[in-house]
Amino acid sequence: MKSVFRKAALAGVLVLAVALCLPGLSRAKDIELTMYYPVSVGGPITGIIDGMIGQFQAENPGIKVKAVYAGNYDDTRVKALAALKAGEPVQLSVLFSIDVFDLMDEDVVVPFDELVASDADRQWMQSFYPALMQNGMVDGKTYGIPFQRSTIVMYYNKDAFREVGLDPETPPATWDEMVEMGKKLTKRDASGKVERWGVSIPSTGYPYWMFGALAMQNGQELMNDKGDATMFDAPACVEALQFWRDLGAKHQVMAEGTIDWGTLRQKFLEGATAMMWHTTGNLTPVRNGASFEFGVAMLPAAKRRGSPTGGGNFYVFKQATPEERQAALTFIKWMTAPERTAAWSMQTGYVATRPDAYETQTLRQYVQEFPPAAVARDQFQFATAEFSTHETARVKKFLDDALQAVLTGQKEPAQALAEAQKGAERVLKAYR
Amino acid sequence: MNDRITRILETLACWTLALLWAGPLLFALWAAFHGQEYLTRLDPTAPLTLDNFAQAWATAPFARYYLNTLAYTLCTLAGQFVLCTLAAYAFARFRFPGRDVAFMLVLVQLMIMPDQLIVENYQIMSALGLVDTIAGISLPYVASAFGIFLLRQTFKQVPVELEEAALVEGASRLQVLTKVYIPLGRPTYLAYGLVSVSYHWNNFLWPIVITNSVTTRPLTVGLAIFGAPESGVHFPIISAGTLIAVAPLLLAFLLFQRQFVQSFMRAGIK
Amino acid sequence: MTRISRTPQWLYGWLLLLPSAVLLIAFTHYPIVRTLYNSFFTTPRGRIPARFIGLENYQALLHDEIFLRVLVNNFLFALGTIPASVGLALLMAVWVNGTLPGRALARTSFFTPTVLPMVAVANIWLFFYTPQVGILEKMLAPFGIHGVNWLGDPSTVLWCLAVMAVWKEAGFFMIFYLAALQGVPPDLTEAARIEGAGRWYCFRRITWPLLMPTTIFVLLNATINCFKLVDHLFIMTKGGPDNASSLLLYYIYETAFAYWDTAYASTLTVVLLGLLALTALVQFLYLERRAHYR
Numbered sequence: 003m004k005s006v007f008r009k010a011a012l013a014g015v016l017v018l019a020v021a022l023c024l025p026g027l028s029r030a031k032d033i034e035l036t037m038y039y040p041v042s043v044g045g046p047i048t049g050i051i052d053g054m055i056g057q058f059q060a061e062n063p064g065i066k067v068k069a070v071y072a073g074n075y076d077d078t079r080v081k082a083l084a085a086l087k088a089g090e091p092v093q094l095s096v097l098f099s100i101d102v103f104d105l106m107d108e109d110v111v112v113p114f115d116e117l118v119a120s121d122a123d124r125q126w127m128q129s130f131y132p133a134l135m136q137n138g139m140v141d142g143k144t145y146g147i148p149f150q151r152s153t154i155v156m157y158y159n160k161d162a163f164r165e166v167g168l169d170p171e172t173p174p175a176t177w178d179e180m181v182e183m184g185k186k187l188t189k190r191d192a193s194g195k196v197e198r199w200g201v202s203i204p205s206t207g208y209p210y211w212m213f214g215a216l217a218m219q220n221g222q223e224l225m226n227d228k229g230d231a232t233m234f235d236a237p238a239c240v241e242a243l244q245f246w247r248d249l250g251a252k253h254q255v256m257a258e259g260t261i262d263w264g265t266l267r268q269k270f271l272e273g274a275t276a277m278m279w280h281t282t283g284n285l286t287p288v289r290n291g292a293s294f295e296f297g298v299a300m301l302p303a304a305k306r307r308g309s310p311t312g313g314g315n316f317y318v319f320k321q322a323t324p325e326e327r328q329a330a331l332t333f334i335k336w337m338t339a340p341e342r343t344a345a346w347s348m349q350t351g352y353v354a355t356r357p358d359a360y361e362t363q364t365l366r367q368y369v370q371e372f373p374p375a376a377v378a379r380d381q382f383q384f385a386t387a388e389f390s391t392h393e394t395a396r397v398k399k400f401l402d403d404a405l406q407a408v409l410t411g412q413k414e415p416a417q418a419l420a421e422a423q424k425g426a427e428r429v430l431k432a433y434r
Numbered sequence: 435m436n437d438r439i440t441r442i443l444e445t446l447a448c449w450t451l452a453l454l455w456a457g458p459l460l461f462a463l464w465a466a467f468h469g470q471e472y473l474t475r476l477d478p479t480a481p482l483t484l485d486n487f488a489q490a491w492a493t494a495p496f497a498r499y500y501l502n503t504l505a506y507t508l509c510t511l512a513g514q515f516v517l518c519t520l521a522a523y524a525f526a527r528f529r530f531p532g533r534d535v536a537f538m539l540v541l542v543q544l545m546i547m548p549d550q551l552i553v554e555n556y557q558i559m560s561a562l563g564l565v566d567t568i569a570g571i572s573l574p575y576v577a578s579a580f581g582i583f584l585l586r587q588t589f590k591q592v593p594v595e596l597e598e599a600a601l602v603e604g605a606s607r608l609q610v611l612t613k614v615y616i617p618l619g620r621p622t623y624l625a626y627g628l629v630s631v632s633y634h635w636n637n638f639l640w641p642i643v644i645t646n647s648v649t650t651r652p653l654t655v656g657l658a659i660f661g662a663p664e665s666g667v668h669f670p671i672i673s674a675g676t677l678i679a680v681a682p683l684l685l686a687f688l689l690f691q692r693q694f695v696q697s698f699m700r701a702g703i704k
Numbered sequence: 705m706t707r708i709s710r711t712p713q714w715l716y717g718w719l720l721l722l723p724s725a726v727l728l729i730a731f732t733h734y735p736i737v738r739t740l741y742n743s744f745f746t747t748p749r750g751r752i753p754a755r756f757i758g759l760e761n762y763q764a765l766l767h768d769e770i771f772l773r774v775l776v777n778n779f780l781f782a783l784g785t786i787p788a789s790v791g792l793a794l795l796m797a798v799w800v801n802g803t804l805p806g807r808a809l810a811r812t813s814f815f816t817p818t819v820l821p822m823v824a825v826a827n828i829w830l831f832f833y834t835p836q837v838g839i840l841e842k843m844l845a846p847f848g849i850h851g852v853n854w855l856g857d858p859s860t861v862l863w864c865l866a867v868m869a870v871w872k873e874a875g876f877f878m879i880f881y882l883a884a885l886q887g888v889p890p891d892l893t894e895a896a897r898i899e900g901a902g903r904w905y906c907f908r909r910i911t912w913p914l915l916m917p918t919t920i921f922v923l924l925n926a927t928i929n930c931f932k933l934v935d936h937l938f939i940m941t942k943g944g945p946d947n948a949s950s951l952l953l954y955y956i957y958e959t960a961f962a963y964w965d966t967a968y969a970s971t972l973t974v975v976l977l978g979l980l981a982l983t984a985l986v987q988f989l990y991l992e993r994r995a996h997y998r
Binding site for chain 1: 560566668
């Protein structure tokens with residue numbers, strides 16, 4: 003027994019020692035960059051990123067990049083901030099585009115304007131879609147360079163459209179059309195059980211994002227550019243939320259209660275909803291999983307079209323040394339070059355972040371073969387910034403709670419949004 | 435007659451309940467070994483496939499997660515065995531001022547576990563530079579009130595005469611501990627070990643707080659991240675990933691069921 | 705006894721205890737004290753240091769609707785899980801301890817959920833509750849129940865999670881009852897049976913009182929577990945919709961690690977610790993007064 007114990011203890015100590023040493027093995031003269039990167043699922047995207055990094059390192063000897071995959075956007079922000087606060091060497095990261103104010107409040111990011119020196123670099127900063135730059139710019143300075151970016155589009159089941167006599171090439175362009183078509187597409191069996199809903203807008207995970215689209219379509223933004231005031235209780239917002247609620251409660255073309263973000267794709271693929279609003283990031287999985295013909299459309303309009311952008315930007319951190327900052331800039335420029343952006347977009351389904359990427363041979367051909375890939379691009383002209391303020395996580399929680407309370411029939415839109423506005427005011431007034 | 439009917443009804447009820455309890459896991463097995471199209475169509479002739487496992491395995495670094503979980507679980511266990519043995523010995527066989535107060539203070543941890551102190555413990559780990567290390571996950575659990583309590587009870591039942599005899603023969607206190615107490619406490623160590631391993635293999639909240647990267651993340655945290663991708667879930671693959679994560683402990687349990695059940699019993703009866 | 709005389713017993717005792725004491729103090733006692741201390745300050749942000757504000761955080765609690773909500777939820781969750789899981793555990797134990805055919809298999813089935821991590825359980829159960837395409841929907845369809853948005857409706861979500869928790873925990877508690885039942889002398893019940901007492905009567909008058917200490921132990925465990933069990937929320941609902949399924953510990957996690965409001969999270973932790981201490985106290989006093997406990 004004794005020797006067993008000794009061995010067990012020894013083994014434990016050894017395993018511990020090995021585990022402790024593992025992260026710190028590589029030490030060399032090269033400039034080493036550590037980058038936090040938000041991916042929930044390891045596989046495809048980590049593989050692609052690691053591949054890109056490998057190629058970059060081959061082309062740029064002297065710079066080593068290590069990517070730390072830390073989970074979804076929220077997890078990654080938490081983890082990156084924790085690492086920065088603990089003084090660990092992190093020089094750049096891809097983080098949620100809406101984290102910009104929080105990163106500024108924590109005093110950890112450098113604007114790209116301080117990093118670029120040449121005119122070519124300044125031109126590079128101008129080469130992205132303006133809609134994608136909105137979340138990264140504060141007070142005229144650019145803190146975030148778009149990379150893993152998405153937007154909301156509408157996926158629809160063409161077979162279902164045909165089945166009820168709708169033209170599969172004409173998806174709804176307005177809210178009213180969406181309701182009308184939704185009514186036709188909603189299918190009930192003899193007992194009244196719904197076999198297929200007309201439309202589904204997810205309301206867990208990122209309800210504020212979906213609501214950003216609805217509000218914009220109704221002509222209202224949710225916050226100001228400085229990120230220190232919200233407009234939750236504006237009449238157009240109340241109207242937009244009323245419409246969202248009515249889809250289930252009044253028109254009965256959508257399930258009542260909240261609709262789960264994560265399982266919605268499954269429902270769409272099983273034909274349980276004829277239309278769904280979801281991220282462009284879903285394009286490839288839907289394409290791989292659909293046993294029917296599907297289409298992708300821009301979101302419909304009320305007063306105008308509109309969809310917030312979303313996803314992750316590159317940030318460079320203050321604690322990086324001047325050499326590291328330049329190395330980081332080199333890396334980011336390399337990663338966002340047109341041909342790589344094009345390849346990235348085709349492999350992942352994320353949007354290409356700059357117009358000239360769509361001009362490349364490969365992406366042009368891809369779009370020709372698979373037109374849905376261009377819908378997000380075409381929607382950019384109507385796109386807006388994603389919801390972002392100081393203490394974003396907390397403020398958007400007020401909004402999320404209000405939205406869910408209304409969708410589940412607990413509160414009226416005006417009351418719920420007024421409360422959310424009050425909560426947001428309480429937090430944000432400290433930043434004015 | 436009446437008795438027989440009751441018995442039959444009772445048997446049926448018991449089986450129904452057992453089936454209900456086995457159901458979710460059986461369903462996960464079904465989902466993991468079949469294609470998406472058979473997810474809710476329980477057709478016994480449906481073709482079996484290992485694709486889901488292949489995809490799950492390729493999607494997340496499960497091998498690394500296994501290694502991390504093993505390191506974390508075993509380090510914790512080894513530390514617990516050593517520290518709890520020493521402390522239990524002190525409480526069981528030594529008289530020293532403040533012993534009873536110290537024991538009460540130890541028992542506080544039975545009620546308030548590190549799992550509830552995530553906020554402060556995170557800051558302490560951060561100050562110690564142990565965030566995102568295996569040691570950081572392990573340390574709060576190493577001094578375990580439960581282990582100390584259990585071993586103290588066991589040691590107290592060892593006849594004092596045995597110890598005295600050994601001491602007379604010239605053995606040191608530590609030798610007495612390793613030659614007399616630990617061998618006699620074997621069943622308790624087994625019981626406590628199994629309970630500890632099951633607990634830490636399945637632990638989630640503290641690991642998700644304290645780990646940042648693939649190099650330290652245990653299976654549970656990896657599974658949570660794996661199970662909630664941004665773009666939406668794919669149930670057959672999630673099921674496969676879930677089974678990959680639980681397989682070792684589940685198999686161990688099914689193989690050594692008696693030991694498991696008895697260990698939990700032993701650990702529960704104080 | 706020569707060796708011992710060199711090191712005094714008290715010193716030896718303390719030395720043996722020292723490693724455990726250091727770690728216990730570092731990760732249990734010191735954090736408890738710090739939690740309390742920090743709850744009287746603001747959260748330091750960026751370059752702004754923490755500031756003493758007395759009881760302001762506690763006043764904020766009273767006006768924090770989410771806090772009140774999670775407190776009520778925790779209470780309802782306890783109500784939904786404790787009696788059901790303890791009752792089922794007893795039933796399972798009686799069955800498995802008896803002579804029914806297939807009881808070994810039943811025992812395996814009952815106990816298996818205990819060795820699964822809650823995260824894995826949540827992954828599986830999430831699909832049960834998915835509206836329209838989920839298993840529950842398909843199973844209930846023949847009974848005319850359909851279209852229920854189990855996790856998306858504030859009136860059902862907490863109970864759905866409670867059912868899952870009961871499934872996870874009952875087998876664990878069964879073990880304790882099983883151990884206790886095996887300790888009940890069989891001649892006691894046999895004697896009663898011979899005198900013509902019914903099974904139910906035997907159980908109620910003989911077995912149940914003997915199981916009392918176990919019941920109290922299990923109740924204590926179940927109550928503590930209610931405050932600890934939050935892993936599933938990360939997977940299934942994130943506390944939604946509109947905090948309808950959120951629990952105190954999850955709210956603490958959110959406040960500390962999503963909003964970085966560590967001072968307020970400490971205040972919430974103080975409440976949690978208070979509740980745990982209260983549970984302990986109630987059970988302790990009850991034990992002293994009532995059970996024949998060693």
